[in-house]
Amino acid sequence: MTTYSTVYVGLGSNQGHPIHQVKQALLTLDTLPCTHLETHSALYCGPPLGPQNQPDYINAVAILKTLLPPLALLYELQAIENKQGRVRQIQRWGPRTLDLDMLLYENKQLNTPLLTLPHPGLYKRAFVLFPLYDCVPNLVLPNEQRLSDLIQRFVVKELHKLNV
DSSP states (O other): OOOOEEEEEEEEEOSSSHHHHHHHHHHHHTTSTTEEEEEEOOOEEEOOSSOSSSOOEEEEEEEEEESSOHHHHHHHHHHHHHHTTOOOOSSTTOOOSOEEEEEEETTOOEEOSSOEESOTTGGGOHHHHHHHHHHOTTOBOTTSOBHHHHHTTOOOSSOEEOOO
């Protein structure tokens, strides 16, 4: 019997028609080998994490079921980013056409030069936590914290759910 792993992927864009970029990435995620898109959150609009002299971001979370191991899936995610025009810059948290972050891969904990799981910013970023909550409000995170408890700590004025 083949067992699929559940993976949570954060999507973000603030360049090149961001809503289109995120929607296209969701479609492409469902075409990855040995992987299917189970569901995804609504799209959210919010300010950039880094330098504020850039457009707001469109963010979402996708839930995948996959047979791919974490690093193979990471390479597939990076290929999608590249296909959609992502240019890796020296500036951290700069503008981008598409950013795909593996947030969680089951409850795996991994710390390699290429991939850290859970994603290091997972517990601190409203633009990830609220879309994640859309998908799985009863999720218990790898640190045994309930997602529903964690999001109550955020006062979110700048993050808006889009009706698109």
